[in-house]
Amino acid sequence: MIRTAITEMFGVKYPILNAGMGRVALPNMVAAVTNAGGLGVLGAGSSPPEKTREMIREVRALTDGPFGVNCPLALPNGVENAKVCLEEQVSLINYSMGRGDWICEAAAKYGGKAVASVTTKKLALSAQKHGCAAVIAAGNEAAGHAGPTTTFTLIPALAETLNIPVIAAGGVATGAGLISALALGASAVSMGTRFWTTQEGPMMQGWKDKAVELDITETVISDKFDGIPCRQMDVPGARKMMNAKVLNVFDVLGQSFKISQELNIPWWKLTLDTFKRGPAEIEGMMRMSQMLKAHTHTMTSNDTSKGFTAVGMSVGMVHDVPTIAELMARIVGEAEETKRRILGTSNSAAY
Ligand SMILES: Cc1cc2nc3c(=O)[nH]c(=O)nc-3n(C[C@H](O)[C@H](O)[C@H](O)COP(=O)(O)O)c2cc1C
The missing domain is CATH 3.20.20.70 (Aldolase class I)
Known part of the structure; x- marks a missing residue:
């Protein structure tokens, strides 16, 4: 105790x-x-x-x-x-x-x-x-x-x-x-x-194995994930999202439909609520929709060349x-x- x-x-x-x-x-x-x-x-x-x-x-x-x-x-x-x-x-x-x-x-x-x-x-x-x-x-x-x-x-x-x-x-x-x-x-x-x-x-075993491999330096932090500084695993999927200057609007739209179903909120309401927050937050919410997609990947696939999830620097102390x-x-x-x-x-x- x-x-x-x-x-x-x-x-x-x-x-x-x-x-x-x-x-x-x-x-x-x-x-x-x-x-x-x-x-x-x-x-x-x-x-x-x-x-x-x-x-x-x-x-x-x-x-x-x-x-x-x-x-x-x-x-x-x-x-x-x-x-x-x-x-x-x-x-x-x-x-x-x-x-x-x-x-x-x-x-x-x-x-x-x-x-x-x-x-x-x-x-x-x-x-x-x-x-x-x-x-x-x-x-x-x-x-x-x-x-x-x-x-x-x-x-x-x-x-x-x-x-x-x-x-x-x-x-x-x-x-x-x-x-x-x-x-x-x-x-x-x-x-x-x-x-x-x-x-x-x-998360799928491949992602847990990846976490075991990573060192304390192998994380990235950026406000490009959801508008606020956010720390993630340093993997290709996270780098791609951090460096994306423009989001693929069709991808965001498709993802917003899926999210509205997952959250049980009508798509029009989710979109309206997002737009009501103002221009600064719209991009953050659009980016968040892409982050959720990347995160869903970690629950369904062992392929760590796509997708990503949050880890802290403490990942370097995870050995099993x-x-x-x-x-x-x-x-x-x-x-x-x-x-x-x-x-x-x-x-x-x-x-
Ligand atoms: C996969 C993952 C998802 C997280 N989701 C949330 C969340 O939904 N709400 C929240 O307040 N913090 C969330 N966090 C952040 C944690 O609350 C916490 O601040 C962080 O994990 C502490 O750092 P550590 O990972 O080194 O222990 C998340 C962290 C991880 C690793």
């Missing part, structure tokens, strides 16, 4: 969360993390709200422990999914890409906790002001929407500024990483890359594809070993 403000808040054994990765952190992954003593987080992504409700109930059938749901508010279905989480009285609602004071207020009424994902001190302070119980802070090493500064600087800066616990994201894949984050002032870690490269991750139960036991063992190495004791300290 490692006691922190987060393990106390949620009543879990270990201060370890899986990142709420849309289309990746599915019920089997979430339940496996919670059942191993961590805090599983479901990725609602842009799922149709009824699908999100179904997934929440599926997690409940697989575990009696607490779990969370990640809802990116700016994506289609994001706000609706947060409302489903409130109706279902989920223990932790992790929102990103939007203002969530209404989520904080509504969750508090049933004892739920709202936790915002942030990348800067300014965003963290506004999350605290809006009533968040904690923040998940992503440094520049992180997969997906990475922050402008490193986890090693962001975490202590937030720990000395905020009155609420900080959960560190980005660059953590081992027990030594967990202990380092706690030493810097975090109360837990949230890992994405390390959790999808497990037996439970839904264990089950989540094996991974959790290993991380906890490594954390104990790290404490012994640096403190010369195995006493369980409170962070």
Whole structure:
């Protein structure tokens, strides 16, 4: 057991969360993390709200422990999914890409906790002001929407500024990483890359093998994926998208039809909502449609010469594809070993 403000808040054994990765952190992954003593987080992504409700109930059938749901508010279905989480009285609602004071207020009424994902001190302070119980802070090493500064600087800066616990994201894949984050002032870690490269991750084996091959330097970051700096695997598909000056309009159109079906939103409404966001966001949404296509490829094909998916720099620390139960036991063992190495004791300290 490692006691922190987060393990106390949620009543879990270990201060370890899986990142709420849309289309990746599915019920089997979430339940496996919670059942191993961590805090599983479901990725609602842009799922149709009824699908999100179904997934929440599926997690409940697989575990009696607490779990969370990640809802990116700016994506289609994001706000609706947060409302489903409130109706279902989920223990932790992790929102990103939007203002969530209404989520904080509504969750508090049933004892739920709202936790915002942030990348800067300014965003963290506004999350605290809006009533968040904690923040998940992503440094520049992180997969997906990475922050402008490193986890090693962001975490202590937030720990000395905020009155609420900080959960560190980005660059953590081992027990030594967990202990380092706690030493810097975090109360837990949230890992994405390390959790999808497990037996439970839904990507095809070829992509997991590719992740095992990659070094810490083999990621790319660009705002050409969806309009915001976003870190992905350095593979030909990602390079092609980063370097594409003009998107193929027919491809985008075809993809938007498929997405409207997947999200259960009429095509005209999806298009209208996208256009209402203004010219700057239209290109971002068009690019995101291409990114989703590349990501779908990783779930259906082992061919790594096309498609791509998000990984953080921590991919260089992924050397195998264990089950989540094996991974959790290993991380906890490594954390104990790290404490012994640096403190010369195995006493369980409170962070
Ligand atoms: C495949 C993948 C999908 C992701 N999807 C989401 C998402 O839907 N919502 C979100 O807030 N973060 C998402 N992230 C980012 C994570 O929340 C987290 O910040 C990141 O994985 C931390 O870095 P790490 O991968 O080095 O652990 C995703 C990450 C990965 C690897």
